[in-house]
Amino acid sequence: MATFDKTAAPYADAIDFRVRNEQDTSVMGAVSFNESVQTAVFSPRQALVPGTYSAEVKLTAGPNGVEALASWSFTVPVKTPLEQGPGGAILLITNAGTFDSYYAEILRAEGLNNFTTVDVAELSQQDLAGHHVAIIGPGAVTAQQSQLLETWVGHGGNLLAMRPSGPLAELAGVRPAGMELPDGYLQIDTAKPPGQGLVGETMQFHGPADQLGVTADAEVVATLFSDAATSLDKPAVTLRTVGTSGGQVAAFSYDVATSVVLARQGNPEWAGQDRDGKAPIRPNDLFFGQADGDAAADFVDLDKAVIPQADEQMRLVSRLISDMHADKGPLPRFWYFPNGIKAVLVMASDDHGTNDGTRKFFDRMLALGPENCRVDRWECARATSWMYPSTHMSDGQASDYAAAGFDLGAHSTTHCQNWSEQSLQQAFSRDLRAFRLAFPSLPNQRGSRIHCIAWSDWTTQVEVERAWGIRMDMNYYYWPGSWVQGRAGFMTGSGLPMRFSDSDGALLNVYQQATHLVDTTFVASPQAVEGLLQRALGPEGYYGAFGTHYDFSNDFDIQLTEIATRLEVPMVSAEQLLEWTDGRNSSTLDHENWDGSTLLFEVHADDRTNSMLRTMLPLESTAGTLQQLRGLDGPVNYTVESVKGVDYAMFAGTTGSYAATYG
Template sequence: MKRHLKYFTLSLCTFLLSAGQASVLMTTLPLPGLQTSAAVAAPSPNAEPGGPILVITTTSDPFSNYYAEILRNEGLNTFSISDISSVSSEMLANYDVVILAKMTLSPAQVTMLSNWAASGGNLIAMRPDKQLSTLLGLTDTASTLSNGYLLVDTSKAPGSGIVNQTIQFYDTADRYTLNGATSLATLYANATAATSNPAVTLRSVGSSGGQVAAFTYDLARSVVYTRQGNPAWAGQERDGLPLIRSSDLFFGAASNDPQPDWIDLNKVAIPQADEQQRLLANLILTMNLDKKPLPRFWYFPHGKKAVVLMTGDDHANGGTIARFNQYKAMSPAGCSVEDWECVRGTSYIFLNTPITNAQASAFTGDGFEVGLHVNTNCANYTPTSLETFYAQQHRTFSNLFPSVPVSPTQRHHCIAWSDWASGFKVELNHGIRLDTNYYFWPPNWVGNRPGFMTGSGMPMRVADLDGTFIDVYQAATQMTDESGQQYPFTVNTLLDRALGAEGYYGVFTVNASFVA
């Protein structure tokens, strides 16, 4: 379990709650590898631990590198990465499974991959080059479907445990008919209108146990767009409320550009991106069973199914000290912070918050996080102005709290989020590795629906508009004290769905403001 903790579980500081078979972790930020220089660092986004899985990428499309992040999130840490230009038949012979990212292939590369699969290899192709259609058992219809839905066949092994409702994808899917392949998921034109075209397929090839699978859309691109919103809406104020926020990337009903919401709020209860990632993981494991079982790490420590990430903003109200002392009193006697047994939380503070350096340092030493609440004066920013806000406010914070390390996590005051990625880039420039600015709000849009605005409950690294990795994790804030959500209904619903038959596992980030 320690290997999995290094890169994506949420904190050194936790509180373990048990209720029969249902166990939940309550914790603070940040990621273990982000805490201090003494902690084990999270791997590079392009790290490749090695093993029987090969991810084939292409320099022509940075989104192709995101499959490594998907595998890491799914606990499949036995993979290598290679650009298609370096792949040879000799290299392929060393691997059981190949994930082929979306790319254009040469005829020689098509032959190489086809021969490898026929000799017993397991190939999973993402929005495959049409030259692979015959190998995949598909017939191209020369038509496409963009930003639609799909329904997974849960009666088949790869679909086991996946939601049996339609879910959204965000890419252009090529429409095929089956010509020897078996459908594992079907494309839908909308939430209820099925097509005759598959979304995911599987076919056996050759006489040596080879199998070939296809996602007819680019899963990596779809996951990024599900999590980070509509790139075409970046920099737009759409909800009619002053200031551009991350929620504007999902809000459809702009007065000057009315469109459907990016996230179908009738599906917001489902972590739609996570379910599709899990489908890929299931497919890998199923396809490789005749060769060897593949190790897969669980999402959270101790086999837990949910994490409640406790954060709050202290706008100089002075509530941090009392709240943190309350958490300490709630913690079991003799609890271990590093073993996720203590109640802990994060406070993002204004620079004039009434807490001393000694008090903040003591709390930090005890496993809490006291961090700067970057303030853009509730105004939109440019990359340059945001860099200035960070530099000036971090300098002041360090002068006021010289014994407190600069926080490696962040949430902006007023949730200012003026474009697609400059917030992430400025954060990374200042050593911040986890962001909570994706915020399920405003109340009239949320409609008291517990769920996943970003289609995910998993902290994962983000991507720029062109798909280039940015080494900052996104942990969306699904529960707030200003979104019109009812409590304990909201948290109970999220946890029930994580612990129950749905299996909607996740890290559920809370913003409960610190008020004296």
């Protein structure tokens, strides 16, 4: 991208924008300009391969003849595919063109950063031999692949199979027993593991499900429902022991990854539709059922919105993994948020050019203290403000707030109009440039919520944001109040920041952080806000990072800070949450070795976790209760906490080697 200090409209046809690779070969692409013709964007025809590139912008027919305007170089780094894990006990088997890759995000969100990914077409005996648990998505497998999996399970491997068919269904002890269900509900059996501690109410899932019969030796873990109240008396999840070496197969009648993606991102078939009749098209239109001429049910059952339905289904997956792995040793994992916290408010305002809204709010947060608090450890109340350039704040003031740990950026706008990819690119180009000119001292922003929450299709805005360096999106906005009707909860089924997926199943390197608490929805219902936080802090265990919206047109920001302060819930910016999530997802658990009584493992904590990472280790094992936890420097202190019905030893996840002895 090149930005000019004045419009280049008279010379647009004479601007030559060239990009060359290390071999000095021109990269084929196209140049586009924003509305004011002050920004030129070069879009390569194909994705750039890793390497160093040079860029040059020339004016070939200006008033001074040929004139070099700018030149620079940049590097495209080698990147590990987003679906690839760092290695460990879990094997993720994927199939191209499906949502299988999203299991990588599910495992990361559940703190299981100890997995490897392999394409099903390349699956080998060696891949399976190096892992204790495998996940395979729906879809046919070859006879050879089925035999590999069956042999591995017979020798003690543990398989989670989504919608298994053919030999894998036989291995799981299930068989077809009815018509396919297009969408549905499930109810977990919470009377015994692995369901203990999880939600016992029916939950909605998305995507097709198979009605299955089950053999007598397969345990029903969850039951399939056609609606929230009508049981089909068919299993949604089963668990079967295979052979005498401890191998097990858990079969899901639906695909959890598909369900989680759709729960979080909405119905792709409704993309581009203004279903609620409130222009422009917004993310809530992907969930809103009652459109003109369409009496469809809402895509999210708002009577169930109090439950983080996607998160609870992910927790069932992680619980099954942990339980099935138990005979191979206790499986360590990471807690969701810094220092073991269970709830956090992501404070984010949209400042539409107020005189002092952002400044007054930031000053109130500064006054909250405590004295000598550390921003990098989430001890200070901090927030994000996305602002118009007309917001009354000087560059010096903005720089001082940024130095104090606040997050400031442009509140991009399409003027409340639906957009095309081109017009959205132009909006970001225009607004980010204007913001940079107004506040040159600020770092580049990495979060965004667009004005009016315009969202004209399923994922184009995510892709455009990524191109502009934005990686935390807060556009999924729980609104309008007439639809929500005071039901504080989870439109997306989740309280966790996780990456988006495109419609072909590829992970996009932008996190979706839902805006759960919108001022116009909940300003008159502070008790609903408090209830949401209490359910995260309390026995329900509906943990979450809860996104907020306020624009200083009411006192919702003041309400939020009062409730959070009283409940001791941290308040952070979108930038802080992004930094933490990247750091946690990049931390690893390695080299687990179980000798029957002692577990050896390593933690590698990414620097961005700022010594706040917490590792969880099951308190019980097949050898008994945890007796001692040691690191290289001696005994490690831990606390015992019950998490969703399971007791864990929780300890500081600092980089090092650990030995946990049970007996």
